[in-house]
Amino acid sequence: MNETQEWTTIIKPKDKLLSVDLKELWRYRDLLTLFVKRNIITQYKQTILGPAWFVIQPLMTVFMYMVVFGGIAGIGTDGIPQPLFYLSGTCMWHYFSDCLNKTSTTFVSNSGLFGKVYFPRLVTPLSDVISNLLRFGIQMCLFIVVYIIYAFMGGCPASPNWYLLLFPLLVVMMAGLALGFGLFISSMTTKYRDLSILFSFMVSLWMYATPIVYPLSMVKGKVAAGMDLYTIMCLNPVTPVLETFKYGALGAGEFIGWGWLLYSFVFLVVLLFLGILVFNRTQKSFMDTV
Amino acid sequence: MSVSIEFNHVSKQYRLGLVSTRTLSHDLNRWWTVNVRGKEDPYLKIGSVNDRSKKADSEYVWALKDIDFKVEQGEVVGIIGRNGAGKSTLLKLLSKVTGPTTGTIKARGRIGSLLEVGTGFHPEMTGRENIYLNGAILGMTKDEISRKLDEIIDFSGCERYIDTPVKRYSSGMTVRLGFAVAAFLEPEILVVDEVLAVGDAEFQKKAIGKMQNVSQGEGRTVLFVSHNMASIQRLCQSGILLEKGFVSYAGTASETISKYLSEQVVQSEYQNPNPHANQKLVLLSASVGPKTGSLIYTSTPVQIRFTIRVNQPVGHLVVGFNLMSSFQYPLARADYNDQNGAYTLEPGEYEFLFEIPANTLSNGDYKIELDVAEKCVRNYAGEQSVLTFHVDIDEHSHANTFSENISSKMSIIRENWLVGYEKQ
Numbered sequence: 001m002n003e004t005q006e007w008t009t010i011i012k013p014k015d016k017l018l019s020v021d022l023k024e025l026w027r028y029r030d031l032l033t034l035f036v037k038r039n040i041i042t043q044y045k046q047t048i049l050g051p052a053w054f055v056i057q058p059l060m061t062v063f064m065y066m067v068v069f070g071g072i073a074g075i076g077t078d079g080i081p082q083p084l085f086y087l088s089g090t091c092m093w094h095y096f097s098d099c100l101n102k103t104s105t106t107f108v109s110n111s112g113l114f115g116k117v118y119f120p121r122l123v124t125p126l127s128d129v130i131s132n133l134l135r136f137g138i139q140m141c142l143f144i145v146v147y148i149i150y151a152f153m154g155g156c157p158a159s160p161n162w163y164l165l166l167f168p169l170l171v172v173m174m175a176g177l178a179l180g181f182g183l184f185i186s187s188m189t190t191k192y193r194d195l196s197i198l199f200s201f202m203v204s205l206w207m208y209a210t211p212i213v214y215p216l217s218m219v220k221g222k223v224a225a226g227m228d229l230y231t232i233m234c235l236n237p238v239t240p241v242l243e244t245f246k247y248g249a250l251g252a253g254e255f256i257g258w259g260w261l262l263y264s265f266v267f268l269v270v271l272l273f274l275g276i277l278v279f280n281r282t283q284k285s286f287m288d289t290v
Numbered sequence: 291m292s293v294s295i296e297f298n299h300v301s302k303q304y305r306l307g308l309v310s311t312r313t314l315s316h317d318l319n320r321w322w323t324v325n326v327r328g329k330e331d332p333y334l335k336i337g338s339v340n341d342r343s344k345k346a347d348s349e350y351v352w353a354l355k356d357i358d359f360k361v362e363q364g365e366v367v368g369i370i371g372r373n374g375a376g377k378s379t380l381l382k383l384l385s386k387v388t389g390p391t392t393g394t395i396k397a398r399g400r401i402g403s404l405l406e407v408g409t410g411f412h413p414e415m416t417g418r419e420n421i422y423l424n425g426a427i428l429g430m431t432k433d434e435i436s437r438k439l440d441e442i443i444d445f446s447g448c449e450r451y452i453d454t455p456v457k458r459y460s461s462g463m464t465v466r467l468g469f470a471v472a473a474f475l476e477p478e479i480l481v482v483d484e485v486l487a488v489g490d491a492e493f494q495k496k497a498i499g500k501m502q503n504v505s506q507g508e509g510r511t512v513l514f515v516s517h518n519m520a521s522i523q524r525l526c527q528s529g530i531l532l533e534k535g536f537v538s539y540a541g542t543a544s545e546t547i548s549k550y551l552s553e554q555v556v557q558s559e560y561q562n563p564n565p566h567a568n569q570k571l572v573l574l575s576a577s578v579g580p581k582t583g584s585l586i587y588t589s590t591p592v593q594i595r596f597t598i599r600v601n602q603p604v605g606h607l608v609v610g611f612n613l614m615s616s617f618q619y620p621l622a623r624a625d626y627n628d629q630n631g632a633y634t635l636e637p638g639e640y641e642f643l644f645e646i647p648a649n650t651l652s653n654g655d656y657k658i659e660l661d662v663a664e665k666c667v668r669n670y671a672g673e674q675s676v677l678t679f680h681v682d683i684d685e686h687s688h689a690n691t692f693s694e695n696i697s698s699k700m701s702i703i704r705e706n707w708l709v710g711y712e713k714q
Contacts, residue, residue, distance in 0.1 A: 006292075006398060007396040007397065007398060008397065008398055008399055008400075009386075009395075009396065009397040009398075009399075009401060010394060010395070010396050010397075011383065011384070011386060011389065011390065011394060011395040011396075011397075012389075012390070012394050013389055013390050013391055013392055013393070013394075027431075028426070028429075030426050030430075030431050030432040031426035031427060033432075034422055034423050034426045034432070035423075037419075038412055038415065038419075038423055041414070041415060041419070042412055042414045042415065045414040113409060113410050113427070114387070115382075115387055116387065116403075116405045116406045116409045117385065117387070117403055117405065117406075117409050117410070117427055117428060118385055118386035118387055118401075118403065119427060119429065284388070284389040285388060285389055287382070287387055287388040288304060288305075288388055
């Protein structure tokens, strides 16, 4: 028998670029569920309000938006009641930004654990993305409750349509985009720590480049720096996902079109693929640099 | 028997100084030379030997250099070396925490690593939840843990508190729980780093027993790092001595230990380089060692011998030594005239033998400062004649008296005053 065939583990300085061991990741699926459980259990331990914060946060955010953007700035909402409009945007966006913030610090915040024991590092960001789903789910329930209240009150122009069936796909896309960006950022910040400072405020600015506090229809036909502002907005891969959700759930504005949604999807696939490659390369040596 | 682990010219390089200031310019330079010009990595060549005491003349250092050895299946290997010799780096490479710079490591079977006890414990979660979490981190599946849960809880001895958050545990209990999980790992290769140093005596005994089961009963390969020579001797068949990143010796466990002890900075012997000095008194030689065997245990009498030559009668002769802790704290004093009231000796050569009785010293490091002097006139034993020795904890007792570690403890007495006990 060939000697090399018998070895089950071979540790080399650098693996081939495409050596993501999915089988190994599958073997550690129990760890993934346990990490998810840990994240959920420990998030609001020793707080008085506990999971109520899941609901309080978006409510307060929406209230601020109503005052600042709806009230002071007077930005329209495509005829949709302000709370519904803002809530749909913030829930989706917060899921994205929470995932991104969590996954982008994977290496730095888990260095103690990673320095002591080996397991596929990809488990950690994956568990972050999954455990954030709980919070997202609760916030979605809040959205539905508010929606129902408006529906009962009558005279609400918002109504869901068939595009809402895309919802599961949209959530997966949000998660995938956040994970993809997070993997990239976490890999880069192990070496050059200033990037984490850059990214942390980039994420908060990014929100304004995404139609959350204003409808996308507002920028239609506007031109900035010689380019169509609408196109620029749609190049942001989060925009098509968010817009499709808003259109499907509220019937706000118009469908962004399959083309842009496909663009987002392709962007996501490429990003995730490259992100995993970079992440995989980093995990081998990051303990020496972090 | 087949080879279980094989290290093939493995080296690991670290950059000195602040690792976080890793600069773009170095990275670019490396990338340029390696990928564009197709030459060797410029930073791989200049690494210097890993010697902690010397000032580095290069920015890079080899923590491990050209490590090459094989471990048979079922073998228990002790890895010995001074601090910074590369022991932990070696274990880190094997447990895939970090990658080697050059070379390959091959292994057969699952590798379970125990570089720390209770890795990933979350203080807010209960003992039971943490068993699952820790077990999964170490590579067990949920079913496996569920199957062994009762045994694990039983082994840890934390049954009463198993549904209490771990943050309410004492540090000892946390360690017990962590070790209990690890003890039920079933990898073909187990990598253990100095985890037995923690925990109380009873638990240490249990842990060592469990490790022995693991290695002897079940044919598992174990790599074990410890500073406790006694436990290395007891657990391991073979040893590897690391020195400044090289394998300086490999052989049976006891050979490796004695090799290590002989190379230590411990000075157990002194020979006067100038024995014919023209002075009233000459200290010719001195040595310290166990009465029997080669290691000093708490249960071994410690013998101190020295020879002096008296050339001229001395008015008030002093021949003795001060026993000091390794932190220079004076502990005891012994003299040749303690019992006989003598103050002087006839010219000639004399050999003195002192003996510190068994169970007097607790484990730790000690110094002996020799006194060969004419009282209030001159001491003829110089600084070079200071002897040092190390007392290891006894093989059969696991008392947790570390005089080294307990700063409040100033006595040298290792309390072993129990005469006996019987059931009434």
